[in-house]
Amino acid sequence: MLDDIDRRLLRRMQDDPGRAVPELAEHAGINVRQAMRRLDRLREAGIIRGVRGVIDWRALGWEVAVSLRFTLDKTDPRAFDAFIAAAREVPEVIEIQTFLGRVDVRLNVIARDMADYQRIYRDRIVTLPHIADIEALMHVATVKAEEWLPV
Missing domain, CATH: 1.10.10.10 (Winged helix-like DNA-binding domain superfamily/Winged helix DNA-binding domain)
Known part of the structure; x- marks a missing residue:
């Protein structure tokens, strides 16, 4: 190829x-x-999908990163789509991933500081629809974040 x-x-x-x-x-x-x-x-062929600028959000004053893992209450068949649609509307959510298994969705959330994170969590995260369980993981350090492929 x-x-x-x-x-x-x-x-x-x-x-x-x-x-x-x-x-x-x-x-x-x-x-x-x-x-x-x-x-x-x-x-x-879709091999090159685009060229983009990568912005260091920490350099812009965003000091806190949290990975939130959600298990959804799937008794409503529209729960998954409703949760994803609502999560997309939260500006501080910089990544949304879906999974098969115990965890349904993971959101990466950034905040300016812990007080800002608490506000985002109370006002925007826990109000997302169809949440059965949330697990929060505080980001400490990025050891490897590579998009380069060995071609």
Whole structure:
């Protein structure tokens, strides 16, 4: 599916997504037109989904991160969708993941400090619909957070 040239392009893009196409082409050993065609093909195949800026929320004053695990009361067949829709509306929720097993949903929540977290928890989190149980895990440190793939 991927040849060595595609892999060189992808590795260089992962190292620095802001690189210009001529620089990517030079690194891959091809001309700019070939690089553009290959990048377009990788986008069309869904391998390259986009280029984005990653903002360090701590640098903007968000000091607290909490992972909340929810078990939902699934007696209502719409419980899952209603919970997800409501959770999407909470601005401090930066990630929503769903699971099979004892835990149904995990929300990553950020806050400016503990007082702010308590306010968010009381006013926005515990009011989410269909909650049967909540487990909170306070984030202490990120040991590894890598999106780079070994292509």
